[in-house]
Amino acid sequence: MSTSTVSTPATTTPVEKRSALAPLGKPFAAAGGVLGIVAALLPWVTFSLNDGNWPDKSTLQFFDAPFAVTGFRWHVLLLGVLILVAAFAPTPSKGRVVRALGWGLTLVSFVNVAYITVKGGGLGAITALDGATAFGGIVGLVAGVLAILAGYGIGIEPVGEWKFKVSTPVAYLVLLVSFAAVLYAVAAMLTTGGVGTSNPYSGAIFLSFLGFAAGVLGALSGVGFIRWLSALSEQHRVFSVIVLAACALLLPFTEAGNEYWMTVAANIGIYAATAIGLNIVVGLAGLLDLGYVAFMGIGALVAANFSGAATAHFGITLPFPVAAAAAAIVAGIFGAIVGSPTLRVRGDYLAIVTLAFGEIFTRSAQNNIGGITNGSNAIPGIPPLSLFGNEFNKSITLGAVKLPAGVLYYILIVLLVAATMAVFANLKFSRIGRAWIAIREDEDAARAMGIRTGKMKILAFLIGATLAGLAGAVFAHKNGTVSYESFKFLESVTLLAAVILGGMGSIPGAVLGAALLFVLPEKLRDFEDYRLMIFGLALILIMRFRPVGLIPDAHRRAEMIERADENAEEAHVEAKKA
Amino acid sequence: MSTPVLEARDVSMVFGGLKALKGVTLTLDEGKIVGLIGPNGAGKTTFFNCLTGLYTPTTGQVLLKGNVLPGDPAQVTDAGVARTFQNIRLFPSMTVLENVMVGRHVRMKQGPLASLFHGPAYHRGEKAARERSRELLAFVGLNNLDDELSRNLPYGDQRRLEIARALATDPAVLLLDEPTAGMNPQETEATQQLIFRIRETGVSVVVIEHDIKFIFGLCDSVSVLVQGELLVEGSPDVVRADPRVVEAYLGKPPEEVQHEVDAAAASAEEEQA
Numbered sequence: 001m002s003t004s005t006v007s008t009p010a011t012t013t014p015v016e017k018r019s020a021l022a023p024l025g026k027p028f029a030a031a032g033g034v035l036g037i038v039a040a041l042l043p044w045v046t047f048s049l050n051d052g053n054w055p056d057k058s059t060l061q062f063f064d065a066p067f068a069v070t071g072f073r074w075h076v077l078l079l080g081v082l083i084l085v086a087a088f089a090p091t092p093s094k095g096r097v098v099r100a101l102g103w104g105l106t107l108v109s110f111v112n113v114a115y116i117t118v119k120g121g122g123l124g125a126i127t128a129l130d131g132a133t134a135f136g137g138i139v140g141l142v143a144g145v146l147a148i149l150a151g152y153g154i155g156i157e158p159v160g161e162w163k164f165k166v167s168t169p170v171a172y173l174v175l176l177v178s179f180a181a182v183l184y185a186v187a188a189m190l191t192t193g194g195v196g197t198s199n200p201y202s203g204a205i206f207l208s209f210l211g212f213a214a215g216v217l218g219a220l221s222g223v224g225f226i227r228w229l230s231a232l233s234e235q236h237r238v239f240s241v242i243v244l245a246a247c248a249l250l251l252p253f254t255e256a257g258n259e260y261w262m263t264v265a266a267n268i269g270i271y272a273a274t275a276i277g278l279n280i281v282v283g284l285a286g287l288l289d290l291g292y293v294a295f296m297g298i299g300a301l302v303a304a305n306f307s308g309a310a311t312a313h314f315g316i317t318l319p320f321p322v323a324a325a326a327a328a329i330v331a332g333i334f335g336a337i338v339g340s341p342t343l344r345v346r347g348d349y350l351a352i353v354t355l356a357f358g359e360i361f362t363r364s365a366q367n368n369i370g371g372i373t374n375g376s377n378a379i380p381g382i383p384p385l386s387l388f389g390n391e392f393n394k395s396i397t398l399g400a401v402k403l404p405a406g407v408l409y410y411i412l413i414v415l416l417v418a419a420t421m422a423v424f425a426n427l428k429f430s431r432i433g434r435a436w437i438a439i440r441e442d443e444d445a446a447r448a449m450g451i452r453t454g455k456m457k458i459l460a461f462l463i464g465a466t467l468a469g470l471a472g473a474v475f476a477h478k479n480g481t482v483s484y485e486s487f488k489f490l491e492s493v494t495l496l497a498a499v500i501l502g503g504m505g506s507i508p509g510a511v512l513g514a515a516l517l518f519v520l521p522e523k524l525r526d527f528e529d530y531r532l533m534i535f536g537l538a539l540i541l542i543m544r545f546r547p548v549g550l551i552p553d554a555h556r557r558a559e560m561i562e563r564a565d566e567n568a569e570e571a572h573v574e575a576k577k578a
Numbered sequence: 579m580s581t582p583v584l585e586a587r588d589v590s591m592v593f594g595g596l597k598a599l600k601g602v603t604l605t606l607d608e609g610k611i612v613g614l615i616g617p618n619g620a621g622k623t624t625f626f627n628c629l630t631g632l633y634t635p636t637t638g639q640v641l642l643k644g645n646v647l648p649g650d651p652a653q654v655t656d657a658g659v660a661r662t663f664q665n666i667r668l669f670p671s672m673t674v675l676e677n678v679m680v681g682r683h684v685r686m687k688q689g690p691l692a693s694l695f696h697g698p699a700y701h702r703g704e705k706a707a708r709e710r711s712r713e714l715l716a717f718v719g720l721n722n723l724d725d726e727l728s729r730n731l732p733y734g735d736q737r738r739l740e741i742a743r744a745l746a747t748d749p750a751v752l753l754l755d756e757p758t759a760g761m762n763p764q765e766t767e768a769t770q771q772l773i774f775r776i777r778e779t780g781v782s783v784v785v786i787e788h789d790i791k792f793i794f795g796l797c798d799s800v801s802v803l804v805q806g807e808l809l810v811e812g813s814p815d816v817v818r819a820d821p822r823v824v825e826a827y828l829g830k831p832p833e834e835v836q837h838e839v840d841a842a843a844a845s846a847e848e849e850q851a
Contacts, residue, residue, distance in 0.1 A: 154755065438680045438683075445667040448655060450653075452652045
């Protein structure tokens, strides 16, 4: 582990703030950690709520085994211990790690406290009632805030840099374990809180878990592990891809292996594949497309009409691979048509052109122009795919293992996502990908380097649309119904948000972005009318505090980090002057 | 005499009512360095843009080895004319190596399918492009910076990287727009040596520059552009001695100006009378 990370005492926090907190850093961290552990061992709720007991035996009257911590109390305990370890062990970029863990602790405590007080009708639910006290939540909150302050007190240093190299077998082992952990985290994330409305507190459990995951991830990234790991996986790219694909295919064998989660995961996969296609247009070539979902719609319509559904316009039924290819090609042709104005218009004007195209698509589909969309009646009854007589939406039995319904769709979609990822990655590191990035960076300079910018931009639209068309074809069979309603402007915006949220030009970013954007609204059902508002608020916050996206492209990340370091240095120099 | 490698014949450029270039003619023989100087607003960069196809001249034509150049920058580069920009225009968030590899774009034969499937031909092409790019980076003196983002290079290195990127297109003619702007004397000297070495590789060079000393020390021939017109053309010694050049840069000597004013006044009086 490198010790050079502490070479400059540069800090991004205002200097006055740091000087006031500096002596309190370690004591606060100690107090925060200990209080976190204490909070985990205290009851959090004074009485049994109307919807049932608060999870994890945290209700006072059932609080029989303080040391048998589970669920969120286990998370709180872990965070407390980690804060102590981070603060008193030789950790790189200590301040960042403690701060991240503090935020995790605060979020977990806040989510639970907020839910309990709302559901329990007041603060009485988390404090005292009839002489019985349950201070767990309050202690947890205090501990979290203390740890955040401690982070600032210790000082926010640049992210730790791990310089040590490992041999190939060790690297493989590290990657294997890490990706297995990712698989576990994804399964836990999906299943936590149970399916749909079966658990009245599923929203709280999920959000609390999200807070815990955010804290741990922030700490891992602060300590430099994430950066080291991504460098490692870049080195062993082929191995990483294989392991990642294997992990994805193993998801049905985890807790998430039931019909509900297979369906959700498959839907996420369809949108992730589409988002990766959009990422070519927006992230690589830098062309803002606000009507992208129309290409997915075109693909879905083509596939639906050749599927043999009762209301299909064409009498012929094509086998799925042929229909999917046709869907991709037709969507690609439309992509090239929509892309052609890019020769004349740039930037905002292009965005308006694509917006108009998206609108034309929805309106024509709604009014059944050409008679192939069935207008608002949609095209229902599209038969599910089948392979060797196994219908994709039925459960299958492999020897002794019974796999949940929808697992075949899930596998098909994992393969689809993997294929789009491969397309994206191969193009990115090619002559064409470099030309796209050059156009994004400086169109005139790109032309002066001999790049036929017009051709390249149309190619970007064409390939992006082809991928969307392919995803659309799978979408049609998976959902069984194709209606124009699924391809409205809002879907385009959501896809764009997935790309930007995850990190432009980054593949894992697009997948994570799509996952968050399509899981969060599902999980936020507790908030009913407010869920879209909260969702929007979350987007604003992420963009404010992480403008490069959650998993940014390596180049962009380097750029932003260097800028932050420069700012830090400047602040340091100015502070010295003053 | 053999055909000049680059020839601008009677190039005029009109923007609305503004005549930016008025019948400029310039010839560049193979293996020569030609300097283009002139006061600000003389039309030097406009002329460059006409040479590289960014503008289509209103009248006149530009020929490369006797063939008329197409009116499109990408095709001009393909034909063998590369350029750098007055205000550096690298691709800021690409690495140094990637910037130069973008320059290889026109010389690579990698189609969409090869880009998509990464077959053996792809790997050969990429390797060749990478090697050629590294060679050029070493040529301009940027070693071991392959993975640095180009935006993070110091100013002088960015200028050199831009030259390497232009050279990567295997040009017959290299157009340099103020390659030493903002450089200190040592860096200017190094740039001069670099341009000599570029000429040795068989590339002909046209340089726009304000640094007169640099131009006279570098060029085989110098053309002076003033208000869109070619004022003087010749060897550095001829141009240096020409009083019109001094006048264009510094204005007329005071007594001459006084004389002209007097003459104008006299003629005005005559008219009134």
